[in-house]
Amino acid sequence: AKYRAQRITQLILEKGNLSVADNQAIQNDIYSIEAKEITPRILNAFEGMADVSPEIKQALDYLAKWDFVTDSKSIASTIFHVTQMKLIENIFKDELGDDLYQTYIGAANEMFKGFQLIMAKENSNWFDDISTTGVKEGRDDIIRKSIELAIDDLRERFGKDMTKWHWGELHHHLSGHLVFKDVKYLKNFFNIGPFPIGGSKATVAPAAYDFANPYTATHGASTREIIDFSDRTNDKRVITSGCSGQFHSKFYVNQSKLWRKGETHAILMDRKQTEENSAANLTLIPKKENR
Secondary structure (H helix, E strand, O other), X not given: OHHHHHHHHHHHHHHOOOOHHXXXXXXXXXXXXXXXXXXXXXXXXXXXXXXXXXXHHHHHHHHHOOOOEOOOOOHHHHHHHHHHHHHHHHHHHHHHHHHHHHHHHHOHHHHHHHHHHHHOOOOOXXXXXXXXXXXXXXXXXXXXXXXXXXXXXXHHHHOOOHHHOOHHHHOEEEEOOOOOOOOOOOHHHHOEEEEEOOOEOOOOOEEEEOOOOOOEEEEEOOEEEEOOOOOHHHOEEEEOOOOOOOOOOOOOOOOHHHHHOOOOEEOOOOHHHHHHHOOOOOOOOOOOOOO
């Protein structure tokens, strides 16, 4: 929430007076201030090191050239977020133990705040790996360990070719059905997705995932809406799925593609506009009373 609020404030102050298009761009913004803050610390952990593997050099090069936009095609975004996941595990799991660690990362907001505070310090006691003896690890040690583990993880998932490590290949959006989301023979009928998606927990357009089960985004903007008080016929809205709860209806999923592309549909507030764009009419006739 901190990074999202900072980014929203930044975008508002840059423009001053905002148009409908400006507001729509803000709602769909996937620039990560969090990544801008943490990525230099990852790069600095390897500063002056000669003995660095070609794979790590390539990964660091992607991070060094990154614009911090978490686009679904971004390779740097993949490397950053998987490294972050390994950092979280390496910082907390040895001290907390398996059970408490799972509970802690399940409280995502609190865990995230703790992670940010710890990463701001070079020599927090949390960086020390209690399984090692005779040495006290610092932030750089844990960063180097985490990026190695991240590369191993991504290589196993997608192969050695780093050009194929797109964020959207790992990070998906899923509108899971409330009842049938995980039912083997029903989920394909009722679930909407998964689809490749950009963004993260820290972007204005949120696409957060469960840290205990990354990287499927299960939290995002359920509704995006813009009201133009100067012209109510210019109001816009979109939801993640559709306006029907019947999976066989054409309206069950008719807004999903718009939502994923950051687009909207008109909110028909004007009677003439509504009549001109209606797909069908429903007439309700009261039942006559028998007298």
